[in-house]
Every structure is written in C-alpha cells, then in structure tokens.
Amino acid sequence: xxxxxxxxxxxxxxxxxxxxxxxxxxxxxxxxxxxxxxxxxxxxxxxxxxxxxxxxxxxxxxxxxxxxxxxxxxxxxxxxxxxxxxxxxxxxxxxxxxxxxxxxxxxxxxxxxxxxxxxxxxxxxxxxxxxxxx
Numbered sequence: 001x002x003x004x005x006x007x008x009x010x011x012x013x014x015x016x017x018x019x020x021x022x023x024x025x026x027x028x029x030x031x032x033x034x035x036x037x038x039x040x041x042x043x044x045x046x047x048x049x050x051x052x053x054x055x056x057x058x059x060x061x062x063x064x065x066x067x068x069x070x071x072x073x074x075x076x077x078x079x080x081x082x083x084x085x086x087x088x089x090x091x092x093x094x095x096x097x098x099x100x101x102x103x104x105x106x107x108x109x110x111x112x113x114x115x116x117x118x119x120x121x122x123x124x125x126x127x128x129x130x131x132x133x134x
Contacts, residue, residue: 010106013076016060016093017085018046019053020078053084060092063100074107081111087118094122101127108133 042048063072074080074097080090097105105128109115112132 010073011070012066013073014059014062014105015075015077016056016062016096017053017075017078017080017082017089018056019049020082021053053078053082055085055089057089057092060096063096063103063105066103069102069104071104071106074105079109079111080107081109081114081118083111083114090118091122094128097128098123098125101125103127104129107131110134 038047040047040049066072074093080093097103107128107130109130110133112134115130115132
C-alpha cells in the first residue's frame, strides 16, 4: 500500500483487504500472490500470513490522510468482492470511497456475479470506477 505507484494508470494503492484465492486462468501469474508469499512467516511483516485473506479495518480511514487528489487502485493485493469478504465490510469500504470524494477510486474484480448482486446497494458516485477483468 502506497501513496505513490509505479503503475501508469494509477497514483496510489489502498488495501483494506489483502489476500485472495485463484479462481480462473487469469490468476495464474498473479503478481500479488507472488509478492505476498515471499513474506509468509516473516514475523510482524504485513504479509506474514502470505496470501491468505485478511481484512484490515485500521486501513479504512487511510484515504482521508491523503489531502492531494489521487487515482487510487483499491485492493491491488486482493479482490474486494472475494466471497469471504463480508458484505458489511464492502459497504464500509464504499462508504470511505464516497466520503473521500476528492480522490478517484479504481476497483477491479474478477468476481462479477458478486459485484452484480451487491452493486445496487453500494452507493456509487462518479469518482468510484469499477472494472471487471476477464
């Protein structure tokens, strides 16, 4: 997680969730999995648990600390719509994004069925962008 990114289409990353499970051939070369597993078992490292799913509620307020507007890649190290992320937690992430309206949030998912189910209840705003990778 960083307030700067080397990814050319975004300025920063924000990971209120980390970890995931591979669900398609598109996951075969997942950079996040490779990165996180390098640190599995390293005491007190943010990826001590490797790529096991983890919620980070203490990170929910982080975008408010960034006063300069940024394009923020949400969950560069996970998928917000993973089946094990509680609906209520997704609503909290969207609440943060809605309130931090000086930023543009970029949400990518491979889990379009869950996005479709929850989408009408998420409280979208023009500065919250979503994409589905297939």
